[in-house]
Amino acid sequence: MYKSDANSAPLTVPPTAGERLSLAQRIAALDHRVEYRRMVDVEAREAVLELRKRAYSRHSGDTNAFVVEQFMDSPGEKNAVTVGLFLDRVLVGACKVSIINEAYPESQWGEFFPAEMKRLLSSGKTLIDPARLVSDLDVADHCPELPFLMMRIPVAACQHFPADECLSIVRRSHAPFYRRMFRAKPLAPPKLYEPLDVELV
Secondary structure (H helix, E strand, O other), X not given: OOOOOOOOOOOOOOOOOOOOOOHHHHHHHOHHHEEEEEOOOHHHHHHHHHHHHHHHOOOOOOOHHHHHHHOOOOOOOOOXXXXXXXXXXXXXEEEEEXXXXXXXXXXXXXXXXXXXXXXXXXXXXXXXXXXXXXXXHHHHHHOOOHHHHHHHHHHHHHHHOOOOEEOOOOEHHHHHHHHHHHOOOOOOXXXXXXXXXXXXX
16 A cells, blocks of 8 residues: 555554663564555655655745656666565555665755765775655654664665675755764765755765
8 A cells, every 4th residue: 555544553662561661672663553665666666756855845946847857766677676665554655765875876965966976986885875765744744763764775785785885865954863873974064955955964
């Protein structure tokens, strides 16, 4: 199921009487309701595109044209896979993971920071680029564990593939979260992404 309906279970952690759960416990309580899937066929990729369009519509900027043309993932990319996060069988998040090296340098991070990417690849490194990470914002409003469930995708990619570093393009306002959670450090100055009128780093 790619969209929620009125009869689906609430996408939240049920309250526990007389007990205050830690974040780790709340995430663990969702495990039996969570599934991660490769988004390969046309229907799946269109569902991811619609999720991105709804999320990006919160930004100022024209999202209609550029999302359709640039943000529809191609199943033919040799070094990338799009993974969907399902909660109660409903698509609530997605992330495109690219594995980058000198043979397969294509990635969103490299398009945005080409000079820095050239420097990294010239050193012979293999990199992971978890890009286009998006969540259903309506679900996220009621499920604060959702961002942490999403972070499992790039973490699993870094563990599965023999990568030297993991890259990220994030909104400047989100950078403290990545510094705190992953000890991330900036490799380039902030840069304006004009279609959404936001600064990325």
